[in-house]
Amino acid sequence: MADKKVLVVDDEIHIVQVVAIKLRNNGYQVFTAENGAEALELAGREKPDVIISDFQMPVMTGLELAENLRKHSETADIPVVMLTARGFAIDDTQRETLRIAACLSKPFSPREVLQCIEEVISHSTAA
Amino acid sequence: MNHENANLTFRRFQIVPMVCCGIVFLSLGMCILSSATAMAGYIPVLAGLSGMAALLWPAIAWIRTLSRLERLERNLAKGQPGLSISRSGGIASILARQCVESLRNFQAQTEQSGQRQNDLSLKLQLLEKQKQSIEQIIHTIRDAVVVVDGFDRIVLANSAAEQIFGFSARSSLARTVGEAIDHPEFVASMCHIRQSKLPHLKHELTVKAGDHLHVYDCIFSCIRDEKQEIAGVVAILHDITREKEISQMKNDFVSHVSHELKTPLASINAYAEMLVDGEAQDEQAIHQFCSIIQSQALRLNRLIEDILNISRIESGLIKVDKQNLSMALLMRDAVEMITSYAQEKNITIHTPPAILYDQVHADKDMISQVIINLLSNAVKYTPQGGSVSIESQVNEADGVIRVSVIDTGVGIPPEAVDHVFDKFYRVEQNKKVAKGTGLGLNLVKQIVETVHGGRVFVASEVGKGSTFGFEIPLAAGQQITAKA
Numbered sequence: 001m002a003d004k005k006v007l008v009v010d011d012e013i014h015i016v017q018v019v020a021i022k023l024r025n026n027g028y029q030v031f032t033a034e035n036g037a038e039a040l041e042l043a044g045r046e047k048p049d050v051i052i053s054d055f056q057m058p059v060m061t062g063l064e065l066a067e068n069l070r071k072h073s074e075t076a077d078i079p080v081v082m083l084t085a086r087g088f089a090i091d092d093t094q095r096e097t098l099r100i101a102a103c104l105s106k107p108f109s110p111r112e113v114l115q116c117i118e119e120v121i122s123h124s125t126a127a
Numbered sequence: 128m129n130h131e132n133a134n135l136t137f138r139r140f141q142i143v144p145m146v147c148c149g150i151v152f153l154s155l156g157m158c159i160l161s162s163a164t165a166m167a168g169y170i171p172v173l174a175g176l177s178g179m180a181a182l183l184w185p186a187i188a189w190i191r192t193l194s195r196l197e198r199l200e201r202n203l204a205k206g207q208p209g210l211s212i213s214r215s216g217g218i219a220s221i222l223a224r225q226c227v228e229s230l231r232n233f234q235a236q237t238e239q240s241g242q243r244q245n246d247l248s249l250k251l252q253l254l255e256k257q258k259q260s261i262e263q264i265i266h267t268i269r270d271a272v273v274v275v276d277g278f279d280r281i282v283l284a285n286s287a288a289e290q291i292f293g294f295s296a297r298s299s300l301a302r303t304v305g306e307a308i309d310h311p312e313f314v315a316s317m318c319h320i321r322q323s324k325l326p327h328l329k330h331e332l333t334v335k336a337g338d339h340l341h342v343y344d345c346i347f348s349c350i351r352d353e354k355q356e357i358a359g360v361v362a363i364l365h366d367i368t369r370e371k372e373i374s375q376m377k378n379d380f381v382s383h384v385s386h387e388l389k390t391p392l393a394s395i396n397a398y399a400e401m402l403v404d405g406e407a408q409d410e411q412a413i414h415q416f417c418s419i420i421q422s423q424a425l426r427l428n429r430l431i432e433d434i435l436n437i438s439r440i441e442s443g444l445i446k447v448d449k450q451n452l453s454m455a456l457l458m459r460d461a462v463e464m465i466t467s468y469a470q471e472k473n474i475t476i477h478t479p480p481a482i483l484y485d486q487v488h489a490d491k492d493m494i495s496q497v498i499i500n501l502l503s504n505a506v507k508y509t510p511q512g513g514s515v516s517i518e519s520q521v522n523e524a525d526g527v528i529r530v531s532v533i534d535t536g537v538g539i540p541p542e543a544v545d546h547v548f549d550k551f552y553r554v555e556q557n558k559k560v561a562k563g564t565g566l567g568l569n570l571v572k573q574i575v576e577t578v579h580g581g582r583v584f585v586a587s588e589v590g591k592g593s594t595f596g597f598e599i600p601l602a603a604g605q606q607i608t609a610k611a
Contacts, residue, residue, distance in 0.1 A: 014419050018397040058559045107393035
């Protein structure tokens with residue numbers, strides 16, 4: 001997985017850190033961002049294979065980040081995994097329109113995150 | 128009426144003696160004529176006299192009876208019905224007795240009828256009073272009531288209904304509900320329940336009142352007559368605007384608190400799992416993971432404490448430990464606690480020289496909590512590189528100390544300023560700037576106003592910053608000397 005890049009976005013530094021450690025320990029190249037604006041810039045530059053983002057963030061929410069990603073051709077196809085404390089906040093239409101690959105509820109398990117990332121990457125590679 | 132009937136009866140009886148008298152005089156005339164012409168002696172004369180006698184007696188009896196009846200009539204008129212009629216006698220007496228009997232019955236019936244009329248009149252007055260009383264009750268109740276008949280015509284509408292729909296019930300009587308009330312949804316519901324013949328229909332209705340929208344819980348019920356046919360519809364509208372607002376606030380609160388609780392919980396859970404899975408690769412990493420778990424547990428505890436403290440203050444169950452304290456020292460300690468957070472954002476906290484003799488009689492933990500909440504909010508909503516300052520002023524005249532926290536933050540729109548101390552309230556425009564539950568400032572207000580008898584204040588300008596602060600009384604007997 002050394003060639004696979006993951007961008008982790010959360011304003012909670014501890015969450016970003018724990019996900020990053022888990023993914024790095026399992027061979028992923030990880031980039032981190034504290035907010036949506038920073039994430040957009042990193043996504044355009046690094047072109048990660050998957051973005052894992054918090055749903056509720058200041059400056060730009062996870063949904064707004066996904067909307068912005070779809071507007072630019074270089075980031076339009078990057079699958080997004082949403083971390084949320086409100087599982088009910090994203091409906092199926094939004095998931096489809098914004099190509100949100102999966103949603104994980106807080107509190108989450110790092111093992112679960114790793115497994116989800118692996119599935120999303122293998123699915124997008126197969127596609 | 129009674130006397131007129133009696134007079135009519137007498138007039139009928141007077142015809143009989145008049146006819147009798149006529150026959151008597153006719154017999155007498157014939158006798159005299161036969162005596163004079165036939166000279167046949169006294170036999171015809173005797174026959175004529177006997178005929179006269181036979182016919183005169185009933186006539187006289189009638190006249191006497193009539194006379195008694197007239198007296199009876201007069202007595203009746205005077206309210207003295209007693210009159211004896213001779214039990215002897217002929218047809219006239221029998222008729223007279225029957226007549227008197229009839230009159231007595233008639234009088235009794237008249238009296239009964241009069242009594243019934245009085246009773247009915249009283250009942251009518253009572254019913255009228257009850258009707259007025261019920262109408263008064265209906266007009267007084269806060270819920271709106273609108274009643275229509277089987278043809279959708281307004282029968283009754285109380286003051287609340289007039290106010291909600293802006294119409295006059297008095298001038299709308301007999302008009303259809305569609306003509307009187309300009310609210311298509313309400314009118315349609317009223318017509319619908321009558322046509323569908325449902326016993327009840329519950330419907331939530333929104334009505335615009337000025338600039339505000341009010342939400343009403345409407346219950347429409349069919350009124351049925353004795354044949355179980357629909358005779359009309361009654362609609363009752365209960366204002367649930369406040370309940371809706373509270374419900375929305377509770378939902379928002381649950382949503383915010385859920386997020387706020389789950390975030391530290393997520394960290395605790397994730398780092399614990401990492402330790403279990405051996406993802407911490409050295410002692411330093413293990414120590415770091417454990418520290419994060421501990422700090423997140425403390426954060427969780429603070430949040431729960433905030434919620435519980437508000438609840439305890441509101442219910443009056445909180446334990447208050449007041450003592451004489453120096454406000455300057457409380458401010459200094461609070462600034463020390465918030466400095467590391469401010470440094471993360473490169474924000475400078477300015478603290479002017481302390482005021483001496485600024486003793487207050489207060490609960491140390493609570494007032495510290497107030498100052499920390501105000502300072503952390505100021506840092507939270509101030510962009511990188513901004514500044515925050517805290518100052519205090521002693522007002523000798525009012526016997527209070529005033530503490531102000533001034534920031535160069537995002538500011539608050541004017542329409543939101545009055546609500547910032549409300550429980551669970553968050554400024555919509557600033558939600559993206561920082562996270563929060565909307566509890567911190569409410570806790571400040573509760574501690575200052577409810578526990579210490581002071582007051583909170585705020586002034587703000589969008590894009591320039593805000594000043595939050597509070598005033599609490601100085602300690603009793605305090606010799607105040609303010610020094611810059």
